[in-house]
Amino acid sequence: MRFSSSTAALALAAGALGTPAAADLTAQEVWNDMRSYLSSFGYEVTATDSMSGDTLSVRDMTMRLPLPEDGGTVALELPEISFTENEDGTxxxxxxxxxxxxxxxRPPDAEAVDMTLAVMHRDLEVLVSGDDSQMTYDYTASELGLSLAELVVEGESLDSDKVSVDVTASGMAGQSVVTPGELRDLEQRVTVAExxxxxxxxxxxGERGSAAFDGAxxxxxxxxxxxxPQDMDMQDMSAAFAAGYAFDGQIGYTGGNTDFTFEEDGQTVTGSTSSDRSHFRAAxxxxxxxxxxSGAGTQINVEGSDLPFPIEAAIGETAFDFSxxxxxxxxxxxxNLLVELxxxxMGEQIWAMFDPGQxxxxxxxxxxxxxAGMARVLGDVFDPQAMQRMAMNEDVPAELHALDLSQFLVSMLxxxxxxxxxxxxxxSDRATFDGMPRPEGTLSLRLEGAEALLDTLMQMGLLPQEQAMGARMMMGMFAVPAGPDTLESTIEINEQGQVLANGQRIQ
Known part of the structure; x- marks a missing residue:
């Protein structure tokens, strides 16, 4: 997985899983490994280095990375890094x-932007152990910081009182194990207090106003x-994955909050969000x-001069999972695909807009x-040209072979x-259902409380009587009673392509 250049600069000597090994490690080996790691991601690294006693000094180091589609460059400049050989071989x-x-x-169809970011740390300590076949990096820092020092848009510098960015990570500790080779293996763990x-x-x-965000x-x-892989081109993901590039990472936190303010033409919107926990994985x-x-305990509050009342909402749990x-x-x-909310x-003031009588x-x-299901992929999804050719030829990029709905739930009102x-x-049969592969299987549905909801909506004047009658007729055609205000329906598509509802053919 790719990290920001600033993070790479401050914690590049990544940390390690395990304890320091007994084998000796030289300063030159660590510097060579760091440089090789950066080069594998496409960074152009320039520096001068010299050895004095047990310390290798790397001066005027610049890490330069071209942006995609000739859109400019990102460069991180460090005046000096020192690598000191310790008596214990670390x-x-x-x-x-x-x-x-x-x-x-320098995006082709947008404004030119020049930005300078200040990167800082307090009490950053990095210790490397092992040997040239496997290096273990341990690091800690009381604080890492990133702030906007200068922003120039189309040659015009923006004042610091108009735009500012400050990000601070405190209480950081990490460990990594790096195994060099044709395919460099990296294992990493990091914790940050806040x-x-x-x-x-x-x-x-062309607009007047501002936006502000702060939180933790x-x-x-x-x-x-x-x-x-060595010499990987991140702008050619098809080649990178073919060469063996792979990642699996997950990040989470146990609490977060954000406050925001938008101002435009004398109108103001303020609000806040918070959550108890969140977790994300990508592989x-x-x-x-x-x-x-996944997430839990999400709270949202918004109010503004154009809003008639504050907006309040909450979500108990959210989750998604796609593979x-x-x-x-x-x-x-x-x-598989899971979506869960x-x-x-909602706050009572929102309800009162359309249901004042509760x-x-x-x-x-x-x-x-x-x-969940089974599918066959017919083209390289990482190759944009291949995908474009398939689209032009009206070829499908994948074939659906099976689909299993293990849970479906909509519960409200x-x-x-x-x-x-x-x-x-x-x-092999795309004629029976007009271009889509012919399905065969069964779907079972159960609906509770629909009659009472239709009655309530009519009493409130939100649903005309003729539309409610139409909805009841549709439910009667496709469902059968299964108890008080409860309907059930079994939709079947057989081998002949016939569609049946509760045993009655409807197509």
């Missing part, structure tokens, strides 16, 4: 307390592994992609969909719809 790495990162953005941020920006061009994330953790290699995340094959496959491979609530139930709303089902797909 090497201590010392970074300057302050350094600069320069960004020259990350705080304070951002102020002017409005977009607490008890952050990161764990990850990566395989990094990818030449064969598979995975994204997953799918991405490399060309000979046979179908599994995929539980216990969503006729609708105020119980929390939930939506859940959990599906006193009604609840649940379902589950499974289908297979015949990709």
């Amino acid at each position: 090497v201590s790495v010392a970074y300057p307390e302050t350094s600069e990162m320069r960004v020259e953005a 990350v705080s941020y304070d951002v102020n920006t002017p409005a977009m061009e 994330l607490r008890a952050l953790t990161f764990e990850g592994t990566a395989r990094i 990818m290699d030449a064969d598979r992609l995975t994204y997953a995340g 799918a094959p991405v490399g060309t496959t000979e046979d179908p491979e599994p995929f 539980r216990d969503f609530t 006729m609708l139930p105020r119980e929390p709303a939930s939506i859940v969909m959990d599906i 006193g009604a609840e719809l649940t379902g589950q089902g499974a289908f297979t797909f015949d990709n």
Whole structure:
């Protein structure tokens, strides 16, 4: 996984899992490994180094990285790094307390931007142990900081009172194990007590106003592994993954909050968000992609001069999980998708806009969909040209072979719809269902509380009687009674492509 240049500069001598090894390690070996690591990600590294006694000094170091599509460069400049050989065979790495990162953005169809960021640390200690076959990096810092020193847009410098960016990480500790080779293996763990941020920006061009954000994330953790080929081109992801590039990382925190303010033409919007916990995972290699995340205890509050009342909302739990094959496959491979939102609530003032009489139930709303299946990928999704050729030829990039809905839930306003089902797909038959592979399988649905909800909506005047009658007729066509205000339906598609609802053919 790729980290920001500033993080790489301050904690580049990544940390390690395990304890220092007994073998001796030289300062030159550590510097060579660091330089090789940066080069593998496409950084152009320039520096002068000299050995004096047990210390290797690397001066005037610049790490330069071109932005995609000739859009400029990012350069991190460090006046000096020292590598000191210790008596126990380890090497201590010392970074300057302050350094600069320069960004020259030259996007083809946007404004030219020149930005200088100040990078700082307090009490950063880096210790490297092991040997040239495996290096263990341990590091700690009481504080790491990043702040905007200068911003120039189309040649015009913006005053610091108009735009500012300050990010501070405190109480950081990390460990990594690096195994050099044709494929560099990296294992890493990092903990941070707190990350705080304070951002102020002017409005977009042609507008008057400003935006401000400040907040913090607490008890952050990161764990990850990566395989990094030599001389990797991050702008050609197809080639990078073909060469063996892979990563699997997850980050989380146990509490966070943000306060924000928007001002424009005399109008102001302020608000805050907070959450009890959050977790995110991303993993990818030449064969598979995975994204997953979850959160709990989310609170949202917004108020403004144009809003008639404050907006309040809360979400008990959220989750998503997506995994799918991405490399060309000979046979179908599994995929899955989970989307979950539980216990969503709104403030009473929002309810009062359309239900002042409190006729609708105020119980929390939930939506859940959990599906899995089998699919065959027919092209390299990391190759934009290949995907474009397939689109021009009207070729499908993948074939769906099976789909399993293990859970479906929509619960709100006193009604609840649940379902589950499974289908297979015949990709040799795209005529029966007009271009899509012919499905075969069964879907079961159960609906509770719908009649009471329709009655309430009519009484409130939100649903005309003829529309409510139409909804009831549709439910009667596709469902059968299964208890008081409860309907069930079984939708089946058979081998002949016939669609049946509760045994009655409808197509």
